[in-house]
Amino acid sequence: MHDLLIGTRGEKKFLLGNEAIIRGAVEAGVGFVAAYPGTPSSEIIDGFAALGPEIETEVEYSVNEKVSVESACAAAQCGVRSLVSMKHVGLNVASDAFMTLAYVGVKAGMVIVSADDPSLHSSQNEQDNRYFAKMAGVPMLEPATPQEAKDMVVTGYALSEKYGLPVLLRTTTRVNHCRGPVTLGDIFPGKSKGTFTKDPFNLVVVPMVGRKLHLKLLEKHAQLKETSETSPFNTVEGTGPWGIISSGVSALYVQDAVRELGIKERVRFLKLGMTHPFPERLVAEFLSGLETVLVVEELEPFLEESVRGIAQKCGFRGKIAGKEFVPRAFELDTVLVKKAVSRFFGVAFQDPEPLAVPQDLPARPPNLCPGCPHRATFFSVKKVFGDEAVYPTDIGCYTLGLLPPLQMADFLICMGSSISTAGGFSRVLDRPVVAFIGDSTFFHSGITGLINAVNHERNLLLVILDNGTTAMTGHQPHPGVWLTKEGKGQAKVDLETLVRGCGVKKLAVVNPLQVKKTQQVLQEMKTGMKEGGVSVLISRSPCPLYERRILGTKQKVVFQVTGDCRPCREDLAQLGCTAFVWTQDRGGEACVRINEVLCGGCSVCAQLCDAIKPKKIEA
Amino acid sequence: MTTEKNGRFHGLRLFFTGVGGQGTLLATRLVGEVALAAGLHASMSEIHGMAQRGGVVESSVVVGDIQAPIVGEGQADVLVAFEPLEALRALNRCHPKTSAVVSISPIVPFTVAAGQGRYPDIGDAVKYLKEKLAKIVTLDAEALAREAGSVKAANMVVMGAVAAMQVLPIAKEAWDACLHRLFSPKLYDINQKAFDLGFARVCS
Numbered sequence: 124m125h126d127l128l129i130g131t132r133g134e135k136k137f138l139l140g141n142e143a144i145i146r147g148a149v150e151a152g153v154g155f156v157a158a159y160p161g162t163p164s165s166e167i168i169d170g171f172a173a174l175g176p177e178i179e180t181e182v183e184y185s186v187n188e189k190v191s192v193e194s195a196c197a198a199a200q201c202g203v204r205s206l207v208s209m210k211h212v213g214l215n216v217a218s219d220a221f222m223t224l225a226y227v228g229v230k231a232g233m234v235i236v237s238a239d240d241p242s243l244h245s246s247q248n249e250q251d252n253r254y255f256a257k258m259a260g261v262p263m264l265e266p267a268t269p270q271e272a273k274d275m276v277v278t279g280y281a282l283s284e285k286y287g288l289p290v291l292l293r294t295t296t297r298v299n300h301c302r303g304p305v306t307l308g309d310i311f312p313g314k315s316k317g318t319f320t321k322d323p324f325n326l327v328v329v330p331m332v333g334r335k336l337h338l339k340l341l342e343k344h345a346q347l348k349e350t351s352e353t354s355p356f357n358t359v360e361g362t363g364p365w366g367i368i369s370s371g372v373s374a375l376y377v378q379d380a381v382r383e384l385g386i387k388e389r390v391r392f393l394k395l396g397m398t399h400p401f402p403e404r405l406v407a408e409f410l411s412g413l414e415t416v417l418v419v420e421e422l423e424p425f426l427e428e429s430v431r432g433i434a435q436k437c438g439f440r441g442k443i444a445g446k447e448f449v450p451r452a453f454e455l456d457t458v459l460v461k462k463a464v465s466r467f468f469g470v471a472f473q474d475p476e477p478l479a480v481p482q483d484l485p486a487r488p489p490n491l492c493p494g495c496p497h498r499a500t501f502f503s504v505k506k507v508f509g510d511e512a513v514y515p516t517d518i519g520c521y522t523l524g525l526l527p528p529l530q531m532a533d534f535l536i537c538m539g540s541s542i543s544t545a546g547g548f549s550r551v552l553d554r555p556v557v558a559f560i561g562d563s564t565f566f567h568s569g570i571t572g573l574i575n576a577v578n579h580e581r582n583l584l585l586v587i588l589d590n591g592t593t594a595m596t597g598h599q600p601h602p603g604v605w606l607t608k609e610g611k612g613q614a615k616v617d618l619e620t621l622v623r624g625c626g627v628k629k630l631a632v633v634n635p636l637q638v639k640k641t642q643q644v645l646q647e648m649k650t651g652m653k654e655g656g657v658s659v660l661i662s663r664s665p666c667p668l669y670e671r672r673i674l675g676t677k678q679k680v681v682f683q684v685t686g687d688c689r690p691c692r693e694d695l696a697q698l699g700c701t702a703f704v705w706t707q708d709r710g711g712e713a714c715v716r717i718n719e720v721l722c723g724g725c726s727v728c729a730q731l732c733d734a735i736k737p738k739k740i741e742a
Numbered sequence: 743m744t745t746e747k748n749g750r751f752h753g754l755r756l757f758f759t760g761v762g763g764q765g766t767l768l769a770t771r772l773v774g775e776v777a778l779a780a781g782l783h784a785s786m787s788e789i790h791g792m793a794q795r796g797g798v799v800e801s802s803v804v805v806g807d808i809q810a811p812i813v814g815e816g817q818a819d820v821l822v823a824f825e826p827l828e829a830l831r832a833l834n835r836c837h838p839k840t841s842a843v844v845s846i847s848p849i850v851p852f853t854v855a856a857g858q859g860r861y862p863d864i865g866d867a868v869k870y871l872k873e874k875l876a877k878i879v880t881l882d883a884e885a886l887a888r889e890a891g892s893v894k895a896a897n898m899v900v901m902g903a904v905a906a907m908q909v910l911p912i913a914k915e916a917w918d919a920c921l922h923r924l925f926s927p928k929l930y931d932i933n934q935k936a937f938d939l940g941f942a943r944v945c946s
Contacts, residue, residue, distance in 0.1 A: 137771070137778050137786075244789050268785070268809075301811040302771060302786035304778055375809040382807075458814030475837035477816030478874050481830055485859030487761070487851035489797040528856065701796060701852040 125174050130307045138305040140298045141166035143269035144236060146305065147276025148206045149178060151232065152313020155198035157183040157191035159567060160596035161210030162245040163299040164238035168208060169597060179315045184600050187538075187567040188213035192220040192235065196289070199229035200326070201317030204280055208236035211252050212537065216568065218255065221289075223328055225259040226336035228287040231317070232280030235261075236292045238299050241421045242454040247518070247537065249452070251423040256291045256399040260340050262347055263291040263399035264356065265371040269303040271396060275356065277308065282350065286343050291399075295421065297372045297454065348400040356396025357405055363389035365468055366409060366416040368426060370395040376460040377419050383457070384465060384472050401429040407437040417467045418445035421455050489523055493702040494723015496664035497521045497588050499635040501531040502698050502727070504557060504586065507645040512555040513548050517541035517569070519561035520595045520666075521588050528699040531559070539568030546572070546581040555652060556583040562618065563593035563601040570625065573657070577626040582655045584648055589618060590666040598669045606665055606673055622659050629658040636664050638730040667723050680737040681722040682729050688715045691732035700728060751782070751911045753806030756904075757813045759832045760824030761849045762797050765897035768924070769822070770801040772901055773910070776920040777805040780912050787811035796852070798828060805910060820909050821875070824883070824900060825849050826867045839876045843903045844868075845883035845896060879903050879944050886939045895936035902940025914941065 127146050130136060138146065144167055148156070158168035171182045181198070185191035188209045195205035209217065214237045221235070237255065240246040256263035262282055266272040272294065279290040324332055351357065361381075367390055369377045374394040381390050393409045395402070410416065410433070418427040427445035434443055448463040449455065458474070465472050491498045501524045504514075516522055516532035517540065525532035534544055545558035560569045565587050576583060591606045593599040602616040622630055629651055633641045641662070648658050670676045688695060695703065695715050702721035708714045717728070717735070729735040756773060760766040767788050777784040786803040802813040815834050821842040823829030829844045836842070846864055854861045868880050881903060883896040890899070898921070905917045918934070925933050 135778070137775050137784070296789070297787055297812060300788045302774055302788070303811070304783065372810070375811070378809045454812075456812050456814035456817075457810045458817060475816055475839065478833040478836045478838070478840075480833045481862070481870065483859060484827060484831055485851055485854045485861060487796070487798050487827070488853065490852060492796070696856075699852075699856065703852070703855055704850075705855045705857065 125177055127170065127174065128177055128310070132307060132309045134307045135304050136307060137302055138269050138273075139166060139302045140266070140269045140272050140294060140300065142170060143273040143305050144208070144276055144292070145170045145174075146307065147273035148234065149174075150273075150308045150310050151277050151280040152204055152311040153180055153206050154203035154313045154315035155181045155183070155195055155205040156207075157185045157195045157205070158208045159185050159188050159191055159213060160593055160599045161213050161238070162596060163240060163296040164208045164210050164213075164236060165596045165599070166299070167236060169599065180313070181315055186602060188217040189220050192217040192224065196220070196224050196229060196233060198317065199231045199233035199289070201319045202231045203315060203317040204232045204313050206234050206236070208238065210246065211237055211239040211250055212246060212248065213237075214252055214255055216538065221255070222259050224289055225261050226328060226333060226340055227326055229283060229289055230287070232283035233289040234276055234279045234283065234292055235289050236294060239293065239295045239422070241295055244296055247535070249422060251425060252293055253398060253425045254423070256293065260344050261288050261291050261399070262286070262350070262397065263293055265293050265396055265398050266298055267372050267374050267394070267396070268298070269301060270305050271356070272298055273305050275396065278356075286347055288343060293371070295372055301372075344400060348403070351397045351400050351402040352404050354397040354402070357402055358394050359391060359409060360394070361387060361391050363391055364414040365390045366393065366413040367391075367419055367464070368393045368395065368406070368409070368416060368430060369419040370398050370426060371421070373420050373455055373460070376455050376457045377464070379457045380461040380464050384461060384470055386468070386470055395426065398426065403433050406430060406433045410434060410437065410439045410441070413441055415442045415468065416444075417448060417464060418443070419449050419455070419460055419463065420445070422451065424451070488526060490526065490701050491520065491523050492668065492723065493700055493721045494667040494725040495520070496590060496635045496662070496666075496725070497524065498529065498698065498700065499638065499664075499725065499727045500586065500588055500641070500662040501529045503635060503638060503641045503645055505529065505531060505697070506642055507649055508555055508557055512557050513552060515541040515544045515548060515556070515558045517560040517564050519564050519588070521559055521561055524559070528697055538564055539572055542569050542572035542576060542585050545583045545585065546576040546579060549581045549583045555649070558583060558585045560585065560587055561594075562587060562589040562591065562603050563599075566601050566603060566616070570621070573622070573625045573627070573659075576657045580656055582652060584652060584658045584660060587618065587622075587659065587661045589661050589663040590669070592666050592669045594666045594669060598666070598672065606669065618661060622661070627657055627659045629656065630661070632661040632663055634664050635662045636725055636727060638727055667725070678724045678740060680724050680739055681719045682717055682724065682726065682735050683719070683738045684715055684717055684734055685736045686734035688732050688734045691734070694731045695728060698728060698731065751806055753804065753808040754819045754909060755804050755808065755813045755817050756802060756820040756822060757818035757832060757835045758801045758803070758822045759828040760799050761828065762799050764799070764824045765894065766799045766801055766824060769897040769901050770803050772920060772924060773803045773805070773904070775924065776912055776917055777910065779920060780916055782806055785809070785811040798831070800832075820904070822900060822904055824897060826864055827851070827862060829871060830862065830867055833874065836875060838874070841877040841907060841909055842871065842875050843879045843881075843900055843907065844871060845900050846880050847882055847884035847896070877907075879907060881940065881943050883940065886943070887936050890936035890939055891932040895933050898933045898936040899940035902937035902942075903944045905937070906941040906944035
């Protein structure tokens with residue numbers, strides 16, 4: 124049995140926040156789960172997939188976040204409890220569905236997890252998705268610990284069903300990827316089959332229905348306010364003339380800071396877990412009798428704005444501060460919160476000085492793995508198109524192509540933007556435009572951009588880097604996956620047919636690990652671009668980590684430098700393989716050696732330099 | 743900080759650093775699990791970077807009367823480094839009273855190969871760390887792990903040393919019991935042996 128299914132009420136487990144969310148949903152009898160992977164949310168859908176047939180829950184790796192919300196809301200409409208998880212920017216993609224879903228509502232509980240990423244550990248921005256709950260008018264819960272994450276999922280389903288609304292569970296990286304003790308509850312078997320009652324005048328949002336539903340939503344909102352006033356997730360501790368208000372993981376930093384500063388007797392602390400609708404009365408009561416109040420929260424002044432509004436309404440005369448003392452960008456920690464609290468309340472403290480990091484330590488930036496086929500594709504495209512071309516890129520492992528020596532990424536804003544922005548670049552520039560997108564990202568939101576480019580006859584080359592998986596987030600499947608455990612699987616959606624179906628006439632498929640052939644095809648495509656229109660090159664070779672893990676393919680050779688590599692030095696430097704070790708030969712000239720442990724055996728370097736030869740790996 | 747004069751354990755912040763693939767996260771989890779089994783509160787935090795292989799991996803675990811799972815600047819009571827260059831890079835998390843366990847087998851980043859910076863001399867690095875930190879154990883975890891049967895068990899060599907430093911109020915037997923729970927029977931023997939070699943290195 125899967126570890127997350129073992130254990131009954133009262134048992135304690137050391138769970139990752141994302142595992143706690145799974146356990147909460149299982150305890151609540153979830154029947155339908157859908158997601159597109161994205162850090163820091165990916166373990167939720169992967170965890171459900173790993174539970175497999177041990178639970179009856181349907182697990183859908185959706186093509187994107189909008190689709191995940193749409194499929195899961197249909198299940199919830201039929202009386203099946205559903206869960207959707209995504210990273211923060213995923214909710215932007217899903218927002219079209221999300222905003223109107225609040226009008227239409229749900230019949231069974233639906234929990235939507237938005238995993239925000241303060242400090243951009245693995246994201247393109249650090250937006251604060253608490254505003255999405257406010258904008259859509261849906262209840263929001265903000266856990267601080269794995270325990271709360273589990274409890275709030277369970278409560279979230281009850282809340283969702285009571286009001287017929289989806290509930291937003293807003294986490295941050297430090298909740299999703301924190302591991303802490305979680306006391307389990309019993310698992311209630313849910314249902315994965317439901318019933319649907321036709322009710323078009325409440326479920327089909329033509330204007331007359333939408334108008335009515337908006338008023339209904341506002342009514343629900345008023346009732347929800349009462350719930351948040353008395354939510355057990357909103358707690359007050361301590362007494363004193365000073366007040367601190369916080370939510371989510373920030374509340375933990377506050378608790379540690381207050382204890383370490385030794386000001387527990389002087390501080391009343393309001394820890395909020397249900398933050399939308401905002402508990403106005405609770406906050407007004409909290410403010411009464413206080414002299415000064417500090418709001419401690421990560422990112423935007425979401426709580427602070429509400430607290431200030433309430434203070435105005437209830438005539439609070441004390442001082443309120445927030446973002447003047449607490450940074451607006453990046454994550455908080457206990458040290459930052461301690462500084463803010465001590466400055467605001469005028470408490471002196473002395474922490475030991477952090478030690479200095481020695482200067483000039485070499486950086487260890489993330490990089491494409493040794494043997495990664497993307498490196499070979501970038502190398503060949505650069506050989507043929509050079510620095511003259513503009514290279515819009517997209518979101519995936521290949522975004523790392525921006526680093527030297529490859530430097531094959533010029534512009535990126537979001538999933539699917541490479542092809543759409545390439546269309547714009549090509550219209551206003553007299554330079555070749557070559558866009559890159561991964562296979563999973565292409566299915567997620569590249570298709571519409573490609574259709575647009577074809578329709579408007581943009582002159583560009585789109586390179587689809589097809590490694591047969593969603594590599595960066597941990598090898599999740601997608602509609603074009605052509606490697607699976609079971610029978611090495613065929614693609615369900617054929618990429619070539621799809622691209623042709625979008626109206627692309629100039630299409631070629633290459634294996635980027637065949638360097639000469641790839642460059643020859645690229646040269647032909649470059650020549651063909653003179654006639655205008657969209658060309659597509661599918662550069663196909665499996666992610667080596669995925670291939671080894673899923674197919675169990677063993678690496679047979681590593682490559683070794685056996686002679687003089689100097690004539691090919693420039694090419695090898697351009698390739699920038701992470702298994703290369705640069706040393707000096709007897710004459711003091713730079714030459715390459717290959718680290719056998721790291722070499723992925725892709726053979727690209729051997730095709731560039733005659734001095735590099737394969738060496739069999741001894742079993 | 744942490745342990746009061748009368749010996750009652752209050753809490754401890756441990757900061758882990760290493761390179762992707764070294765088993766940093768499993769090692770961090772071991773501390774959390776063993777603390778929990780001993781009836782102490784524990785909370786762990788991990789960061790998944792952008793690369794699957796070769797980037798810096800940082801994680802932390804706090805034990806005892808501490809709520810927040812991450813370790814800010816100058817807050818680490820214990821530094822656990824699986825690689826010497828990353829030990830130096832993590833010094834801003836430490837203060838003059840920090841204890842450390844550092845594996846000295848280097849993993850040279852590709853930036854060095856590309857001529858952007860030089861990898862520090864290991865002897866100098868160890869000397870520097872010894873000067874700055876209150877207490878430090880250095881060991882070649884890779885070599886000891888090989889002796890135990892697999893280079894992959896280097897993380898458990900380091901953890902053996904951490905256990906032997908007795909920064910946590912947890913007996914050797916409790917660590918052993920936890921290893922037993924965390925590893926499958928197939929992997930247990932090698933990892934237990936690696937752990938013991940690390941442990942012995944400190945006690946000898």
